[in-house]
Amino acid sequence: MENEIKCPYIIFKLSGSLYCIDSRHVSTIVQQPEYNTIPAAPANVTGMFKYRDQVIQMLDLRITFGMKSIFTEYNEFEQMIDARKQDHINWVVEFERYITEGGVFSLAKDSHQCALGKWYDRFSTDNEAVMSHLRKMEEPHEKLHHSAFEVEECMNNFDGEEQKLQLSEILRLAKETYMPEILTLLDQSKEIFRSALFKEMILILDGTSWGVVVDEIVAVEDLEIIADRKQDPLVNRSSFIHNVMESDKREGLIFELNTSNLLTKLEELETTY
DSSP, X not given: OTTOOOOOEEEEEETTEEEEEEGGGEEXXXXXXXXXXXXXXXXXEEEEEEETTEEEEEEEHHHHTTOOOHHHHHHHHHHHHHHHHHHHHHHHHHHXXXXXXXXXXXXOXXXXXXXXXXXXXXOXXXXXXXXXXXXXXXXHHHHHHHHHHHHHHHHHHOOHHHHHHHHHHHHHHIIXXXXXXXXXXXXXXXHHHHHHHOXXXXXXXXXXXXXXXXXXXXXXXXXXXXXXXXXXXHHHHOTTEEEEEEOSSSOSOEEEEOHHHHHHHHHHHTTTO
């Protein structure tokens, strides 16, 4: 209709991608509160809480869309960090054996070839706090691995007591300076990642007792449908996506929720438990 009032869209994040919903379908937005789990509820119905005089059930859009839950994503990150910590503890143990007993040092000498270095080189996030913290690991991590080259140089260029003193200092720095700094930074990265990840918000849908859980609210603004992408394959494949949108204020595609189909899904869920 020509006289239809155009409402802005609420843009939010889900697992690194941008989505939106027409604001006319949302009565309010709240930060995820303390909530109670619901016995025998489907996995994507994560709980309920009281808001004003109403009990709101929570639909986790990540799980509904087949994505990892925030808890799973964080737990995997935490387990990966703990594994990389153990890698470097083991590296230093083997490094000390190499220095004191001789033989061959078979672990990674290049900081980009160990599991932590390979992960670090691939990892990216738009959260500057996380990236800024991780960049602090570059120097001590590089110095720790470079210690293996320093040992080779020392063995080639020194002998006797001088060699022993040089090797002792290289090992001391590796054990007492570089490794503790790396382990501390890795531990701190878990909390920084957790703070960046757990910003969940609830969009309470107008006229319902449901709220959808999203990672983070990005903006409220007018959007335009990308005309030549209206029949985008993603739109055709997913009953939850209505249109592909774009913004003149940010890069990338923005997927509009199909609110009608979402409400139908919520009605179906109410009959399952």
